Amino acid sequence: MKDVAVLGVGMYRFGTWYDVSNATMGREAGMAALRDAGLSFRDVQAAYVGHIFAPVMTGVRVMKEFGLTGIPVQHVENASATGSAAFREACLAVAAGHYDVVMVLGFDKMTQMIQQSSAGTSAENLEDAILPAAFFALWATRRMHERGMRAEHLASIAAKNFNNGALNPMSQRQPDKHITAEKVLGARMVAWPLTTMMSCPIGDGAACAIVGRADLAKKLRPDRPIVRVTASSLQSERYVPGHLFVGPVVGPAQMTIDTSKVVYEEAGVGPQDIDLVQVHDAFAIEELEYYELLGLCKPGEAEGCIERGDFELGGRVPVSTDGGLIARGHPGGPTGLAQIWETTLQLRGEAGKRQVEDAKIGLCHMMGGGSVCAIHILERD
Amino acid sequence: MSTATRTRVPIKAGFFSVPDDPTTPPKFLVTRCDSCGEHFWPRRTICARCLSEQTSDLEVDGRGTLYSYTFVHFPLFGSMNVEHMEGYGVGQVDLPQGPRIQAPLAGKQGDFRIGQQMQAELDTLRQNDSGHDVVIVRFRPIEEQS
Numbered sequence: 001m002k003d004v005a006v007l008g009v010g011m012y013r014f015g016t017w018y019d020v021s022n023a024t025m026g027r028e029a030g031m032a033a034l035r036d037a038g039l040s041f042r043d044v045q046a047a048y049v050g051h052i053f054a055p056v057m058t059g060v061r062v063m064k065e066f067g068l069t070g071i072p073v074q075h076v077e078n079a080s081a082t083g084s085a086a087f088r089e090a091c092l093a094v095a096a097g098h099y100d101v102v103m104v105l106g107f108d109k110m111t112q113m114i115q116q117s118s119a120g121t122s123a124e125n126l127e128d129a130i131l132p133a134a135f136f137a138l139w140a141t142r143r144m145h146e147r148g149m150r151a152e153h154l155a156s157i158a159a160k161n162f163n164n165g166a167l168n169p170m171s172q173r174q175p176d177k178h179i180t181a182e183k184v185l186g187a188r189m190v191a192w193p194l195t196t197m198m199s200c201p202i203g204d205g206a207a208c209a210i211v212g213r214a215d216l217a218k219k220l221r222p223d224r225p226i227v228r229v230t231a232s233s234l235q236s237e238r239y240v241p242g243h244l245f246v247g248p249v250v251g252p253a254q255m256t257i258d259t260s261k262v263v264y265e266e267a268g269v270g271p272q273d274i275d276l277v278q279v280h281d282a283f284a285i286e287e288l289e290y291y292e293l294l295g296l297c298k299p300g301e302a303e304g305c306i307e308r309g310d311f312e313l314g315g316r317v318p319v320s321t322d323g324g325l326i327a328r329g330h331p332g333g334p335t336g337l338a339q340i341w342e343t344t345l346q347l348r349g350e351a352g353k354r355q356v357e358d359a360k361i362g363l364c365h366m367m368g369g370g371s372v373c374a375i376h377i378l379e380r381d
Numbered sequence: 382m383s384t385a386t387r388t389r390v391p392i393k394a395g396f397f398s399v400p401d402d403p404t405t406p407p408k409f410l411v412t413r414c415d416s417c418g419e420h421f422w423p424r425r426t427i428c429a430r431c432l433s434e435q436t437s438d439l440e441v442d443g444r445g446t447l448y449s450y451t452f453v454h455f456p457l458f459g460s461m462n463v464e465h466m467e468g469y470g471v472g473q474v475d476l477p478q479g480p481r482i483q484a485p486l487a488g489k490q491g492d493f494r495i496g497q498q499m500q501a502e503l504d505t506l507r508q509n510d511s512g513h514d515v516v517i518v519r520f521r522p523i524e525e526q527s
Contacts, residue, residue, distance in 0.1 A: 130483060131458075134471040137451035138483070145449070145495045191453045191471070192490060239429045242448075242475065246396070246423060247483035 001266065004094045004229045005214040006378065007101065007221075008037025009341040014172040014205035014329030016111050022054055025206035026107040027065035029334070033103070033208035038220040041066040044210070045099040047073045048089045050082035050106040052332035053113035062107065080280060081234075081368030082106060083207060084336030088232045088374060090211040100213050106334035107206035130247045132369075133199055136283040137191035143285065144193075151193040153306050154284040155181035158198045158326055160312050161281060165323025167313075167354035170338070172203045172329030198284040200325040207337035209344070227347045231266035231377040235259045236370070250371035256293035259373040263363070264295075267377040271295035274317055274377075275359040276346055278339035280367040281324040287311075290365060291319070318356050321346060336374065339364040347380040388513045389503060392459075396423050397518045398440060399503060407503050407518055408440040411480060422480035443501025443518070445474040448481060452490040461507035474499045474520050487521035498523045 010032025012025040034041060044066075049059030059075045078085035083106035090102040143149040162179035165171035179197075187197035217226040235258055237243070237251035244251075264270055271294060279294070281287035291302045296317055297310070305311065311319040322328045322342035325335065343362035345351045351359075364376045389399050398408045412424040416433035420441075427434055450472040457465035470486030470493060486493060487502065499520040506515050 130471055130485075131453060131455065134451050134453045135483070137453075138449040138471065138473055141451055141495070142449040189454045191451045194451075241419075241479060242481040243429070244473070244481055244483055245421065245425075 001091060001095050001229055001232055003214040004091045005212060005217040006209055006227045006229065006340060006344045007212045007217050008033045008035070008039065008210040009344045010034070010036055010208045011170045011334075011338060011341050012107075012206040013170045014203045014331055014334075014338070016202070017109075017204040018111055020204065022051065022058060022107045022109055022206070023062050023065050025204065026062040026105055029107070029206035029208040030066055030103060030105050033210050037210040039101060039210060042069065043101050044069075044071060044103045045101055046071055046090075046093060047103040047105060048076050048086040049073060050076045050086040050333040051108050052077060052079060052082055053108050053110060059105075063105070078372055078374070079368035079370055080282065080330065080332065081336055081366040081372050081374045082333045084339070084364065084366040084374035084376065085234060085368070085372070087209060087211070087336060087340055087376065088234055090209075091229050091232050094211055094213060100216060102211045104209045104211060104337060105206070106208070106337045108332035108334060109204045110202045110331050111204050131191065132249045133194055133283060134191040135247065135249045136285050137194045139289060140193050140285040143288070147300055147303065149288070149303055151185060152181055153288060153303050154193065154198050155184035156306050157281070157284040157287050158184045161287075161320045161324040161326040162197070164313060164321055164354055165327025167352065168322045168328060168342075170341070171323040171327050172201055172205070173323065173327040194283055194285065198326070200282045200330040203329040203331050205329060205331045205334050205338075207334035207341055209337050209340045224348050226381040227344045228379050228381065229376060230379045231263035232375075233259045233262040233266070234372060234374045235262070236372050248371070249369050250367045253289060253293055255371070255373045256290060256365065256367075259375045260294050260365070263375045263377050267379070269361060269377065273361055274363050275361050276321050276343065276356045277317060277319045277363045277365070278322070278324065278342060279319060279365045281320055281326050282330055284326065286367075287320060287324065294363065294365060313354055313356065321351070321354050321356060336364070336366045339366065340376070340378070343378045347378060389505070389516045390509065390513045392506065392515055392517045397443070397501070399516060406443055407501055409443055409476065409480070409482065409501070410438065411441050411478065412436050412438050420476070420478040420480055422476070422482055441476060441478055443520075445476040445482070445499055445520075447493060447495055447497050447499050447520075447522070448473040448475050449495060450486060450493040457485065457506070459506055462505060465506075472499070472520060485517065485519040487519055492522055
């Protein structure tokens with residue numbers, strides 16, 4: 001992708017905000033991103049908005065919070081990958097020369113979805129018997145069988161993400177004490193071997209990115225490095241034998257391998273060049289599998305890398321530096337944009353106590369149920 | 382357990398058979414691609430592998446091999462069966478024809494192991510307004526194999 005940059009980012013902290021509306025969260029995240037970019041809403045030429053749990057029209061209505069300027073507003077939905085897919089559409093539109101400045105906004109109130117039970121679930125649906133946690137627990141059992149993984153490996157990943165979340169002011173879970181693997185193992189069992197602390201929480205929140213021409217980034221904020229979007233890929237499933245058509249949350253592992261291959265090629269980098277990574281760690285077993293599928297280590301090596309601390313802050317390639325879905329949270333629509341927020345701050349050197357030293361290249365990976373995989377590579381000039 | 386006299390209806394039609402005789406195990410309703418031979422569950426019109434529109438519908442036995450399993454520590458959604466209140470097993474079972482099926486499992490955590498032979502059975506979730514048993518398909522480990 002050529003000459004597309006992240007001009008600004010903003011978030012409304014993820015959490016259980018029963019009394020805060022999508023409009024409020026979206027407006028605050030959006031205004032934070034505009035201020036960060038040094039822009040006003042007058043400068044925004046188009047908007048891509050993502051939410052999963054709110055009714056139709058919500059995106060267009062929430063955009064009115066910024067003022068009514070007549071710009072095109074487009075809803076984008078791709079389950080958990082909604083924010084990532086909206087970000088991709090904005091980047092493609094800028095790269096194609098249609099716009100100079102585009103807003104990408106994601107928000108959701110998962111707490112409301114749980115209260116109203118309106119996520120399309122019904123007792124008449126064959127698939128609803130199987131919780132997402134159960135689906136990913138099946139990955140874990142299989143991994144134990146094939147590679148000798150133990151629940152302690154998953155607990156290590158979750159503990160790492162909790163402790164990273166403690167360093168992120170926008171994280172939903174910000175433990176005030178160091179979280180140990182023992183604590184994670186001792187949490188309530190959801191679907192063996194996954195405990196509640198190996199699973200993402202239910203939450204609300206918003207996140208925004210302003211995407212635009214890279215030369216504008218230099219003009220608007222000459223005081224800081226340009227963060228470019230150098231690659232974007234979104235793929236759906238390719239058929240492989242044993243494909244699950246009923247019940248699964250996400251499809252074959254092959255999809256992440258295929259999607260990452262495209263972005264590495266487009267950006268002209270390899271996994272060994274990546275300084276930090278965000279993944280779809282809705283459950284700890286996912287993060288473990290993605291280490292290998294993204295090429296951060298060889299197949300079968302993930303357990304050893306976890307034991308060595310390779311993916312911790314200060315390790316070989318830190319993963320889920322902001323706490324990931326497990327700690328930072330996963331409201332739905334804004335989740336992929338929270339990854340962009342984190343990676344942008346890291347590449348600018350503005351990530352505070354969780355800063356990855358001299359971070360130049362970051363990768364953001366999201367899965368969306370159905371399923372799709374979206375990956376972006378961001379690079380600092 | 383449901384009584385043998387009550388009519389059983391599937392939670393959703395078109396996925397598995399519901400034999401009149403409660404001692405007869407259900408079959409899976411699958412599609413075979415006439416061009417490449419791949420089998421699919423549930424049924425479909427176009428082959429997902431080779432895109433052929435030449436396909437045939439058939440019923441296959443509900444026997445297969447356990448690929449992976451877990452035990453969920455929550456009540457089974459939509460079920461009024463007390464057995465489901467303290468949790469339920471979930472597994473993926475590979476049919477010999479190819480399809481991998483994800484479904485609840487009968488039994489406790491310790492009953493399951495990867496590679497064991499499984500048999501499909503119907504399990505009652507609740508009664509509907511007409512007084513019929515609403516059934517879902519699940520797998521049970523085959524005793525003689527363990």
